[in-house]
Amino acid sequence: MTTIYTCSHCDAQFPKWSGKCLECGKWGTLKESRLGKVKSADHVPAGELVQLHDLTNEPLTRLTSGSAEFDRVLGGGFVPGSLVLLGGDPGIGKSTLALETAHHVAATDHKVLYVSGEESAAQVASRLKRIAPKGTGLDFLAATDLETVLATIKKHRPALLVIDSIQTVTVNQAEGEPGSIQQVRAVAAMLLQAAKQSEVACLMVGHVTKEGVMAGPRALEHLVDTVVYLEGDPLSSYRLLRAVKNRFGSTNDTGVFMMSEQGLRDVAEPSxxxxxxxxxxxxxxxxxxxxxxxxxxxxxxxxxxxxxxxxxxxxxxxxxxxxxxxxxxxxxxxxxxxxxxxxxxxxxxxxxxxxxxxxxxxxxxxxxxxxxxxxxxxxxxxxxxxxxxxxxxxxxxxxxxxxxxxxxxxxxxxxxxxxxxxxxxxxxxxxxxxxxxxxxxxxxxx
Structure with a gap:
C-alpha cells in the first residue's frame, strides 16, 4: 500500500505533503490517499470496433424534467444513461429542484428512484407534500452505500435516478471517509458505468466549497456528462440555473426560477x-x-x-x-x-x-x-x-x-x-x- 497526497482542486498527486499544491497553487488542498497494488489482467479479449459512419443519425431521446427552464439548460431534457451534477450553495434550493424534478418525471408514468443519504423518508415526504399535495409513484431509498443503490437499480429499472447527495454515498472497495477524494471518484465512476449499461438518467446533487466550486476531486466534473449550478442571493426569491458543462447541449442557456412556499417555479418572462x-x-x-x-x-x-x-x-x-x-x-x-x-x-x-x-x-x-x-x-x-x-x-x-x-x-x-x-x-x-x-x-x- 502506497501513500500519496492528492490535490482536491486539480487532482495532482505528490509523494510528500506540502501546504501548497505545486500544480495549481492552491493552499491546504493536499489530502492523504492510499494506492493498492495494480492487478495485472492477462488474456483480456480485444474489444469490438464500431464504424461511426454506419450508425443511424437519430436524434437523442430525452426525458423531460417537467420544468421548461430546467429543460432549457439541459438542452431539452435528460438523456438516458447520462449523469447530471447539480451544485449550489447550501440552502439555495438544490434538493428542492431535485425533488420537484423527481415528482414531475414520476407524474408522467416513468419510474423514478430518489436516494437520500441526508434525510429520512418522513423528512422527504414532508417536503414532497408541500411541493406536490397530490401523490405520485415516487420510490424512495434511504441508503449511503452504492452497492445497495446499484442492486436496487438493477431490480426496479427506473428511468431516472436522483441521488442527494453524491458526497454521502460510499463504496466498500474504496478507502477514505464519505466525501473524500477516493470515495467520490469511485462512486462517480461506478455510477457512470451503471447508468450507461442500464440507460438510467442520473441526477446527482453535489456540495460546493466556500469558494463556490464543486466539492470533491476535479475528476468528478470530468466524469459526468452535465454540470449545472443553481445560483442566487439566499435573501432573494430568484434563482439562476447555469450549465458549465453539457455534452448533449449548449452551455449558453440560463434557467430562471422563483422560490415560493410551493418550491421553485419557472419564470418564463424574467425581464x-x-x-x-x-x-x-x-x-x-x-x-x-x-x-x-x-x-x-x-x-x-x-x-x-x-x-x-x-x-x-x-x-x-x-x-x-x-x-x-x-x-x-x-x-x-x-x-x-x-x-x-x-x-x-x-x-x-x-x-x-x-x-x-x-x-x-x-x-x-x-x-x-x-x-x-x-x-x-x-x-x-x-x-x-x-x-x-x-x-x-x-x-x-x-x-x-x-x-x-x-x-x-x-x-x-x-x-x-x-x-x-x-x-x-x-x-x-x-x-x-x-x-x-x-x-x-x-x-x-x-
Whole structure:
C-alpha cells in the first residue's frame, strides 16, 4: 500500500505533503490517499470496433424534467444513461429542484428512484407534500452505500435516478471517509458505468466549497456528462440555473426560477419580473444583459451620500466590486465628478441577479451620475455599453438582439455605442454615446 497526497482542486498527486499544491497553487488542498497494488489482467479479449459512419443519425431521446427552464439548460431534457451534477450553495434550493424534478418525471408514468443519504423518508415526504399535495409513484431509498443503490437499480429499472447527495454515498472497495477524494471518484465512476449499461438518467446533487466550486476531486466534473449550478442571493426569491458543462447541449442557456412556499417555479418572462415596480427616482437606470444566450432587462440602482469617515465606502450587490471601483475612478477623472472622492457609493441590481458581463458599465455609471445630480432618468430609457479606462464607451456583442428585446419591452429611447446597429427598429429612438461625458450630459438634460 502506497501513500500519496492528492490535490482536491486539480487532482495532482505528490509523494510528500506540502501546504501548497505545486500544480495549481492552491493552499491546504493536499489530502492523504492510499494506492493498492495494480492487478495485472492477462488474456483480456480485444474489444469490438464500431464504424461511426454506419450508425443511424437519430436524434437523442430525452426525458423531460417537467420544468421548461430546467429543460432549457439541459438542452431539452435528460438523456438516458447520462449523469447530471447539480451544485449550489447550501440552502439555495438544490434538493428542492431535485425533488420537484423527481415528482414531475414520476407524474408522467416513468419510474423514478430518489436516494437520500441526508434525510429520512418522513423528512422527504414532508417536503414532497408541500411541493406536490397530490401523490405520485415516487420510490424512495434511504441508503449511503452504492452497492445497495446499484442492486436496487438493477431490480426496479427506473428511468431516472436522483441521488442527494453524491458526497454521502460510499463504496466498500474504496478507502477514505464519505466525501473524500477516493470515495467520490469511485462512486462517480461506478455510477457512470451503471447508468450507461442500464440507460438510467442520473441526477446527482453535489456540495460546493466556500469558494463556490464543486466539492470533491476535479475528476468528478470530468466524469459526468452535465454540470449545472443553481445560483442566487439566499435573501432573494430568484434563482439562476447555469450549465458549465453539457455534452448533449449548449452551455449558453440560463434557467430562471422563483422560490415560493410551493418550491421553485419557472419564470418564463424574467425581464418583466426584474423590471416590475420600478420608478423614475434618481439613481435608477435600465439596461439589458445576456446570461448565456438569454436576454434579461434589469434595473441598476445607485445611491451616493457624503461619507462620514476619511475613506469613502463602496458597496455592490450583483456587480463586481472591483469593477465598480474602476467605474468610479473613471467618472471622477474623465467625467469631472470630483465629488465622488468624498461620497459613499452603493450599487444594487434589483431582484438579486448577479451580472458578470461588462455591458452593464454604462448603466452603472449613469445611475451613479444620476444619484450625484439628484436628477432621474426616464423609465422608458435604457443604456448599453462597456466603459474603458479612457472614459470611452465600447461596443458589446449581440447589440441588435439587445435592442430588439428592449423594444419588445416598450422602451422608447436607447443609448448605445456609436455605429453598432445596422437595422434600426421603428418605435424607438437610438442615441449614440461616445464617452462618459455624454452620460453625465443626460443627467443635466433630464
Amino acid at each position: 418583466r419580473v426584474f423590471l416590475a415596480d420600478r420608478h423614475d427616482g434618481p439613481g435608477t437606470v435600465a439596461t439589458l444583459v445576456l446570461e448565456g444566450s438569454r436576454p434579461f432587462a434589469v434595473d441598476v440602482q445607485a445611491l451616493t451620500a457624503p461619507t462620514a469617515f476619511g475613506n469613502p465606502r463602496r458597496a455592490a450587490l450583483g456587480v463586481d466590486l472591483n469593477r465598480l471601483q474602476l467605474l468610479i475612478a473613471v467618472l471622477t477623472r474623465r467625467a469631472g465628478l470630483k465629488s465622488l472622492a468624498a461620497q459613499d457609493v452603493y450599487v444594487n441590481i434589483v431582484g438579486g441577479l448577479g451580472v458578470r458581463e461588462r455591458s452593464i458599465d454604462a448603466a452603472v455609471a449613469l445611475a451613479i451620475a444620476s444619484s450625484v445630480s439628484d436628477r432621474p432618468i426616464p423609465s422608458t430609457t435604457a443604456v448599453i455599453g462597456e466603459i474603458g479606462l479612457g472614459g470611452e464607451i465600447r461596443r458589446v456583442n449581440d447589440i441588435e438582439r439587445r435592442v430588439a428585446e428592449l423594444v419588445r419591452l416598450g422602451f422608447k429611447s436607447i443609448y448605445l455605442p456609436k455605429q453598432t446597429v445596422t437595422k434600426k427598429p421603428s418605435g424607438v429612438k437610438l442615441n449614440d454615446i461616445a464617452s462618459v461625458t455624454d452620460l453625465t450630459t443626460l443627467t443635466r438634460a433630464s
